[in-house]
Amino acid sequence: xxxxxxxxxxxxxxxxxxxxxxxxxxxxxxxxxxxxxxxxxxxxxxxxxxxxxxxxxxxxxxxxxxxxxxxxxxxxxxxxxxxxxxxxxxxxxxxxxxxxxxxxxxxxxxxxxxxxxxxxxxxxxxxxxxx
Amino acid sequence: xxxxxxxxxxxxxxxxxxxxxxxxxxxxxxxxxxxxxxxxxxxxxxxxxxxxxxxxxxxxxxxxxxxxxxxxxxxxxxxxxxxxxxxxxxxxxxxxxxxxxxxxxxxxxxxxxxxxxxxxxxxxxxxxxxxxxxxxxxxxxxxxxxxxxxxxxxxxxxxxxxxxxxxxxxxxxxxxxxxxxxxxxxxxxxxxxxxxxxxxxxxxxxxxxxxxxxxxxxxxxxxxxxxxxxxxxxxxxxxxxxxxxxxxxxxxxxx
Numbered sequence: 001x002x003x004x005x006x007x008x009x010x011x012x013x014x015x016x017x018x019x020x021x022x023x024x025x026x027x028x029x030x031x032x033x034x035x036x037x038x039x040x041x042x043x044x045x046x047x048x049x050x051x052x053x054x055x056x057x058x059x060x061x062x063x064x065x066x067x068x069x070x071x072x073x074x075x076x077x078x079x080x081x082x083x084x085x086x087x088x089x090x091x092x093x094x095x096x097x098x099x100x101x102x103x104x105x106x107x108x109x110x111x112x113x114x115x116x117x118x119x120x121x122x123x124x125x126x127x128x129x130x131x
Numbered sequence: 132x133x134x135x136x137x138x139x140x141x142x143x144x145x146x147x148x149x150x151x152x153x154x155x156x157x158x159x160x161x162x163x164x165x166x167x168x169x170x171x172x173x174x175x176x177x178x179x180x181x182x183x184x185x186x187x188x189x190x191x192x193x194x195x196x197x198x199x200x201x202x203x204x205x206x207x208x209x210x211x212x213x214x215x216x217x218x219x220x221x222x223x224x225x226x227x228x229x230x231x232x233x234x235x236x237x238x239x240x241x242x243x244x245x246x247x248x249x250x251x252x253x254x255x256x257x258x259x260x261x262x263x264x265x266x267x268x269x270x271x272x273x274x275x276x277x278x279x280x281x282x283x284x285x286x287x288x289x290x291x292x293x294x295x296x297x298x299x300x301x302x303x304x305x306x307x308x309x310x311x312x313x314x315x316x317x318x319x320x321x322x323x324x325x326x327x328x329x330x331x332x333x334x335x336x337x338x339x340x341x342x343x344x345x346x347x348x349x350x351x352x353x354x355x356x357x358x359x360x361x362x363x364x365x366x367x368x369x370x371x372x373x374x375x376x377x378x379x380x381x382x383x384x385x386x
Contacts, residue, residue, distance in 0.1 A: 051164065052171040052190075061189070062168075063196030066161075070201050091174070092167040095160075 033064050035111055041078070041099045042107035048081075048096035069097055077103035135173065138184040142169050145191035149198040157201075165194050305347045305354075312344035 036058040041049065049057075055065055072078040079100050083093040099107060146169065150162045172187045320337035 050171065051168045052175075055190075061196075062165075062191075062193030063200070064193075066165075066194065066197040067200035092163065092170055094167045094171065095164040 030110055033058070033060050034068055036060065037065065037068055038107040039111045041097075042104060042111055045099050045104045045107075048098050050083075050094040050096050054097070072103065073097075076100060077106055079103075134184065135180070138187055139169070139173060142187045142191035145188075146194055149191075149195040152195075152198040152202050154202070161198075165191075305350045309344045309347035309351065312340045312347065316340035316344060 037054065037060060040054060040057045041047075051062070051065060051069070054060065054069075055062060058065070060068075069078060069080075073080060077100060078097050080095050080097045082095055086093050143166070146162060146165045149165075150158050153161055169187055169190060172190055173183055175183055175186075178186070316337045319333050319340065
């Protein structure tokens, strides 16, 4: 089982990181929708995204997006948090997703060929009030 | 009640319905999330009102699929029973079509006095029989189960790729197109035998429909043959059976 990249320190760590990350992503099939999603997320790793934004940016239907996000979150590649206070009164709080450190590394590995051609997201998304 | 409210109510209902599939631990959170997303869609000022409504419905219909996928354990495929049902439905359809074509052939045989009319009816009759036969063939071969996705895996090996359903959808579309075209061909072909004005136009239309139907059937048969060849190819190239004690890697956790 995957035991985390921090099990080894020293010169051999980088190859091990790549191998363990690849093992990790092998739990999921690397489909084009997943590549598209990771490309969007890794385009601005510090950004927080909510589902509808990701649907629009990655052109993914909700039926594809949410299972992928759930799976990525389960594997610790994506983290989510609830919006503390909605910017507009009366609007329900949204759930925002962000890549974790491991997620950024895996996403870069998986989307390396795709990122060379994919356009960057137009606007930087963010938590309440910035979307 | 405004149109937007009606759409929101329908979408809310669909989302709540999807929530029933989810386990107790995650249901509330997911429903909250999806409801918030629905609000975001309905408040999206960047698109027209009509598109907002359409997107909201599409979103809430999509979360039903999401809920199904999220409750399925990783690595598992769509239940086999679906394919069995599809095969059974295809076989029943084939039987019904053959029966209908036999009855139609019997009923319209006396009316087909002219050579053109007889040819059109015969064409339609043969088309329906061929359609039924190819449906059975498709169901038996299971097109969806023998074609696989290509080039989307990071590494080869561990887990079999999920089966591709697109050929089955194309086959279904071609099948329905064939049935519809040939039915229209039969009706217009029969009508062209009567003394209606514009007789020749009807006959041309019937012929065109007959040709369209046959083209769809040719596509179906082509797909079935391609599936058969692919299946045989896979069988021929299949590696020898694993020794006793070797477990399948389907659904296993990676190392």
